[in-house]
Amino acid sequence: MNTNAALMNEDGVLPAEDLPGDFAIWIFILAEMLVFGVMFIVYAFARAHQLEVFNASQLTLNRGLGTLNTIILITSSYFVVRSVAAIKVNDARQSARWLLGAMALGAMFIVVKLWEFNEKFSAGITLETNDFYMYYLTLTSFHLMHVLMGMIILGCIVFKLRNGDYTAAEHFGVETGASFWHMVDLLWIILFPLVYIIH
Amino acid sequence: MDHTFPTGLYHPLIMNKPINHFSTRIWLVLIMLTMLTFAIGEEVAQGKAVMLSVLAIAFIKGQLIANYFMGLRYVSWLWRGIIMGYFVVVGGMVAIAYLL
Amino acid sequence: MQYQSQAVAKPYFIAAIALFLGQIIFGLIMGMQYVVGDFLFPAIPFNVARMVHTNLLIVWLLFGFMGATYYLIPEESETELFSPKLAIITFWVFLAAGAATVLGYLLVPYASLAKLTGNDLLATMGREFLEQPLPTKVGIVLVVLSFIFNVIMTMLKGRKTAISLVLVLGLVGLAVFFLFSFYNPHNLVKDKYYWWWVVHLWVEGVWELILGAILAFVLIKVTGVDREVVEKWLYVIITMTLITGIIGTGHHYYWIGAPAYWQVWGSVFSALEPIPFFMLTIFAFNMVNKRRREHPNQAAVLWALGTGVMSFLGAGVWGFMHTLAPVNYYTHGTQLTAAHGHMAFYGAYAMVVLTIISYAMPILRGRAANSNKAQVVEMWSFWLMTVAMVFITLFLTAAGVLQTWLQRISTTPMSFMATQDSVAIFYWMREVAGVVFLIGLITYITSFFIKGETKAS
């Protein structure tokens, strides 16, 4: 119930709110962030050991597709924000539409990513090629699976929205799923510059 | 668990368009920051300043998403602190690895 | 005891403790052989003592898990057991199979045992911890299946709680992953790869569900804390267990021929494996602090808290110590592994079984808790065994660190046997700590025979 409250509020009148979504999803989110965080750090230190290999291989990545995917994911996150806003005014139909939009963007993300992978695979690049590609493929495909999981979660919520299970007064599940989706976005925000840009 | 809903939920402001415009503005800022990162990448610029500025952009984007998309802005400071701390620690470690 | 059929747990618990005693005796024999190489040779060669030691451990823990399940499922489901008779039959079958297997190890040369028991039909023997002859393996499957059938039938006719759901998931996982013990490809790398599906996915996966469920049950009983609170934390903790533990299997795939990327996956995920154990400890202490009643059985409370702390130390801290690939490169297969194995198995699984025994046994014997005198002795045994195990672990760690240095890191590496001679002092000290552990165990068993004033349950 706070996403919107947070958005509307520029004068800070509202009292502190509780977490959007279930406490349990936040534990899960923290765990996931921890896993990714450790992987990011491991990547950075592994790179320090093989600077030339990492720098050279990194330049072969398709930064345009990476940027496109960043935009897609940020936009999908925005759609999810709108979906939560919609259910808060009891507009389940609109809420479901926004979520379907977010899922469509998620699917686009996956298509773009697979296209990118295909580019690399047809260039004969695999996990074994060198350490950079190993990290690149590992991190991005691990993240990709989270996008997929997020889409499944959003799908369940759409199903329940259509079923009339959520209302302005009871839309706890929507926020829970939304929080997870934002996390997937949040992690990409670090992953993208780290693997594609910084050298 | 007993649970009450804040009256703020039905606050008339929520019904107003400007709210959504606010999240739209955040979205626009995020897109612009993304383009900026892309531009830096295309310059193929190297160096510490570039690395640090890209990390700084990521930090800002992360804060925007956490505070305004995830809605942590008005949640207990602890949670915002955790997310911010996460970005500081991960970003900091990455920076250290690059500077070493 | 609330339900008559809970009584079937009693023989399971007694068998568990008896086999535990056997395990420790063989442990002491092995400890001796570490320093006096020809001790009891050729009557009991080291490999035989080790098989008995590790197999007894597995079997007594299984007895403990089954006993725990038979005790808590009727109470959770609020109904009598589906078939107490089946539970008793499987008890005797399992005990007979276990005893026959151990006698087979001790009396028949292993190669002859393999020939006698049809290892030529399907070669499954001779792999660490899975040394059991084919008939025993099949027997284990049948026993576990009948056991799970009995439990699920009981659950179906009664209340379904989170605790019993998690417990049954753990037991089903135990059965499913045991099936990989029948898969023994000629390709050594694949053999090892899937061997870990039994070993790792048991002890760092589904067994932790069983552990969590048993501990949650006991905590609800002894603290009176709201079930709702305990159960949702149980879910959170086992979620953490599985998301770190499943991919954490990768920390066994660094050096056995699997692709190098396992070093990243394994390191990252297994480095987080201490978290669920840490949460478990915090959780246990929190529940006890927030208790709504003073349960007369303080020994059980002590065991429950001990499980949290020791599993965190043994599985969490000692596991973390050598789980990162760059560290493990040097420590893989040294006494450090043994140190971790000892404290983790004791702290997590031995102690959780002792916890439920401590809680349930007095009730099965018709009283809420043992007499004060008996509890004092039991608490003494807790400290004796636990402190002894801490020292066993410390001495093995010292041996392992020195071994790693002399044999692996040093620029002039020493041979394995020369290294063993150099660390012998620590093996002697470990053996002494082992004797203290045995004294603790005997004290524990004695506590069952101490009378005194008790309250009816």
Place this chain on the structure above:
Amino acid sequence: MATRFTKSMARNIFMGGSLFFFLLFLALTFDTNQKLPKRDNSQNLTASVIHGKKLWETNNCIGCHTLLGEGAYFAPELGNVYKRRGPDFIKAWIKGQPTGIPGRRQMPQFNFTDKELDDLVDFLKYTSEINTNNWPPNIEG
């Protein structure tokens, strides 16, 4: 007001999260199986290596030794013993057991035929040629 924390959500996350990571594990396993032929030396799995592995198992060698670091830690690592000692030493050593030296660790006498000894050595040679990412750190194992 308190943050909500419900059992049903905790359960859903447990189920979903565990399933997710298990599927990921299966995917990695699938990939590993694709990659193994390049690493596991399986092209050298001859009949004699296979028989050697069976002898290794039915005599419970793992009860004292380690193989690629796994097993008991009572006796030397044998994953690289072929490279450390060579075939002739290995055979002579097995034949000469037990040493009977008082106080020393003893290895039983297994009464292998010459063919069996050859098979065991072939198995150890095959094992020593598995790509173990350069483990052990040195020849002492």
